Amino acid sequence: MKNYIIYDLEATCWEHRPPGYVQEIIEIGAFRINAYGEIRGKFNRFVRPILHPILSPFCRQLTQISQQDINRAAPFPDVIEEFWKWARIGEENYTLCSWGAKDQQMLVHDCRLHQLDTDWVKPHANLKQQYMFIKGLQRPVGLKRATEMENIVFTGTPHRGISDAENLVKIFLKYLGHWAV
Numbered sequence: 001m002k003n004y005i006i007y008d009l010e011a012t013c014w015e016h017r018p019p020g021y022v023q024e025i026i027e028i029g030a031f032r033i034n035a036y037g038e039i040r041g042k043f044n045r046f047v048r049p050i051l052h053p054i055l056s057p058f059c060r061q062l063t064q065i066s067q068q069d070i071n072r073a074a075p076f077p078d079v080i081e082e083f084w085k086w087a088r089i090g091e092e093n094y095t096l097c098s099w100g101a102k103d104q105q106m107l108v109h110d111c112r113l114h115q116l117d118t119d120w121v122k123p124h125a126n127l128k129q130q131y132m133f134i135k136g137l138q139r140p141v142g143l144k145r146a147t148e149m150e151n152i153v154f155t156g157t158p159h160r161g162i163s164d165a166e167n168l169v170k171i172f173l174k175y176l177g178h179w180a181v
Helices: 057-063 067-074 074-088 100-114 125-134 143-149 161-173
Strands: 003-011 027-033 039-048 094-098 124-126
Touching: 003 100, 027 057, 027 074, 027 100, 027 161, 039 074, 039 161, 067 124, 074 094, 074 100, 094 100, 094 125, 094 143, 094 161, 100 143, 125 143, 125 161
Parallel strands: 003 094, 094 124
Antiparallel strands: 003 027, 027 039
């Protein structure tokens, strides 16, 4: 049976990114949903970045992720291995689903940074783009706007991986059967 891994990432960020700085994943929030729309699991982990391990004040304020959360976190290779086991990557058929292409690009970037395989990221659906077509919109909308359009109450903390993933699940389930996944 196919699983849909509905996920959202948070990454290091700066109000004015210093030259040469690149983003790294600092949180993975995800839900595993089967073909019947049943939630089969939840995953939420912080990730300790290696290039710029100190979060900017802007990043801490935007995400509500503390430096202490990051200091206690495992590095990306450990967290992503735990994610693979949780998501049953390599064991079951799956499609990764995110709101936009940025999350997929971040997974590929961080895998390359840590010299890990990237093939597992390929079964991916950009739900933001698909939502635009489903709704007949002229341009894509943000996740918060999509929940408003659907009269879905946005729960949790905006710009937190697990909260954004949870709200994306609500939209995904509402249109289950309409996605090209």
